[in-house]
Amino acid sequence: MEIIKKPILTEKASLLTEKLNRYAFKVDHRANKIQIKQAVEEMFGVTVLAVNTAVVAGKAKSRYTKAGFVSGRAPKYKKAIITIKDGETIDFYSVI
Numbered sequence: 001m002e003i004i005k006k007p008i009l010t011e012k013a014s015l016l017t018e019k020l021n022r023y024a025f026k027v028d029h030r031a032n033k034i035q036i037k038q039a040v041e042e043m044f045g046v047t048v049l050a051v052n053t054a055v056v057a058g059k060a061k062s063r064y065t066k067a068g069f070v071s072g073r074a075p076k077y078k079k080a081i082i083t084i085k086d087g088e089t090i091d092f093y094s095v096i
Contacts, residue, residue, distance in 0.1 A: 003031045003039040029078040036080045047085040
């Protein structure tokens with residue numbers, strides 16, 4: 001099971017990174033906080049102080065196309081906000 005799927009790079013997440021040294025990731029919905037902590041420490045080589053998780057509900061999406069009105073749902077996902085030790089950083093672009 002791949003625990004960390006991808007980082008969340010939004011304005012809100014980058015503000016958390018700048019002010020509180022926190023990083024946001026999309027994670028596997030079956031992963032718990034202990035597994036997420038171990039995966040981040042192993043992948044990025046940082047010291048994790050805290051892990052907060054949230055399940056983000058999928059939004060209803062609709063659009064008008066040639067075939068008519070199409071409606072559906074965006075999938076739900078689990079988000080983890082990781083607090084790391086002061087002075088340490090995670091460089092997402094070095095891991096690509």
